[in-house]
Amino acid sequence: MNDKIKKQKFPEPKIIDKLNEYIYKTYIFRAGLELNIWDKVAKGWDTAEKIAANENWNLPGTQMLLDDLCSLKLLMKRDNRYHLVKEAKCYLLSDKPAYRGKFLIGEFLWEGNGLLAKSIRTGKRPIYYNATKDDVTDLWTEMYVTYLTDIDDFLKTYTQFWRKFAIEPHAGMQILDVACGPAPCSFALAVQDSNVKVTLIDWERILKTAVDFASKLGIEKQVKTKKGDLWITDFGQNQFDVAFLGNITHFFSPEKNIRLFKKAYKALNHGGTIVIDAVRHEYSLPRDPELWYYAHSKGGAAYDFEQYKNMLEEAGFTDVREVSKFPIKAVKL
Numbered sequence: 001m002n003d004k005i006k007k008q009k010f011p012e013p014k015i016i017d018k019l020n021e022y023i024y025k026t027y028i029f030r031a032g033l034e035l036n037i038w039d040k041v042a043k044g045w046d047t048a049e050k051i052a053a054n055e056n057w058n059l060p061g062t063q064m065l066l067d068d069l070c071s072l073k074l075l076m077k078r079d080n081r082y083h084l085v086k087e088a089k090c091y092l093l094s095d096k097p098a099y100r101g102k103f104l105i106g107e108f109l110w111e112g113n114g115l116l117a118k119s120i121r122t123g124k125r126p127i128y129y130n131a132t133k134d135d136v137t138d139l140w141t142e143m144y145v146t147y148l149t150d151i152d153d154f155l156k157t158y159t160q161f162w163r164k165f166a167i168e169p170h171a172g173m174q175i176l177d178v179a180c181g182p183a184p185c186s187f188a189l190a191v192q193d194s195n196v197k198v199t200l201i202d203w204e205r206i207l208k209t210a211v212d213f214a215s216k217l218g219i220e221k222q223v224k225t226k227k228g229d230l231w232i233t234d235f236g237q238n239q240f241d242v243a244f245l246g247n248i249t250h251f252f253s254p255e256k257n258i259r260l261f262k263k264a265y266k267a268l269n270h271g272g273t274i275v276i277d278a279v280r281h282e283y284s285l286p287r288d289p290e291l292w293y294y295a296h297s298k299g300g301a302a303y304d305f306e307q308y309k310n311m312l313e314e315a316g317f318t319d320v321r322e323v324s325k326f327p328i329k330a331v332k333l
């Protein structure tokens with residue numbers, strides 16, 4: 001062996017090997033989703049032979065895929081037959097309300113099928129879909145189903161969320177929820193007091209989900225909707241106590257956020273509070289990387305607290321504070 005190589009000590013490539021493993025696992029999962037494997041097993045086609053014969057697929061390939069999905073714990077094998085695990089029964093069967101398959105197949109393309117490096121070189125984006133457009137609302141609604149199934153859990157979580165801000169429901173309280181989705185956060189206040197009123201802004205199809213959700217909670221009379229593009233919708237003037245912007249500002253450039261904060265400022269009463277919950281640079285998670293927001297928007301980013309403070313102050317807000325790890329609040333004096 002060459003002397004130089006013998007003396008050189010290589011670091012253990014653990015991190016790289018782990019990522020290599022994820023690459024393999026990810027593509028096995030993708031094949032499983034694209035082939036709707038869980039639907040086949042649910043039909044009772046519980047061997048590779050049955051699936052391959054019914055679908056006219058390659059038998060060794062089918063066998064390998066099923067076994068690899070077992071090693072990922074997305075299927076289970078007993079007595080030479082494949083069975084569904086509980087997560088697959090809930091999220092991977094295409095006829096179930098919480099089916100995530102369509103969304104997840106989309107996620108494999110989040111980097112534009114190999115366009116991320118080019119986009120970083122050129123700055124050209126979005127590279128797959130623009131998350132702030134009306135035509136992706138189906139993807140959001142797929143994700144929102146879990147809110148409808150875990151009502152108690154989310155009410156508990158979001159009740160605590162407001163407590164951290166010392167924002168308590170009270171008679172006559174008016175909340176503006178911009179880009180509301182199914183509006184779990186503002187509904188957590190509305191369910192506590194029938195005098196709390198919520199105005200929701202989002203695309204029309206999303207608002208339908210939110211109103212369904214409000215009916216399930218028995219608060220539909222407290223809810224008003226304004227459908228359409230938040231850049232066009234009039235937020236009103238001096239009429240809200242709280243303006244909530246949840247998981248939306250990381251899709252916009254700083255200039256656009258200042259515009260949005262100015263609209264919220266105008267809509268708030270004096271003494272009113274804006275609350276922003278967003279993926280932040282300081283706390284971006286490997287599961288939720290900043291680049292995802294880069295890829296799915298024209299100018300979005302996971303901004304840090306200082307950047308939010310500057311944007312909010314530029315829009316007129318004062319007393320900008322980070323309340324707990326993620327959310328930020330500021331006041332209209």
Ligand SMILES: C[S@@+](CC[C@H](N)C(=O)[O-])C[C@H]1O[C@@H](n2cnc3c(N)ncnc32)[C@H](O)[C@@H]1O
Pocket residue numbers: 131132133137140178179180181182183184201202203206228229230231245246247248
């Ligand atoms: C990530 S979801 C956040 C939902 C909710 N605020 C939450 O925190 O759970 C983003 C929402 O913003 C809405 N949205 C994005 N761009 C919009 C636009 N230009 N006009 C109206 N709604 C928009 C989407 O339809 C989606 O429901």
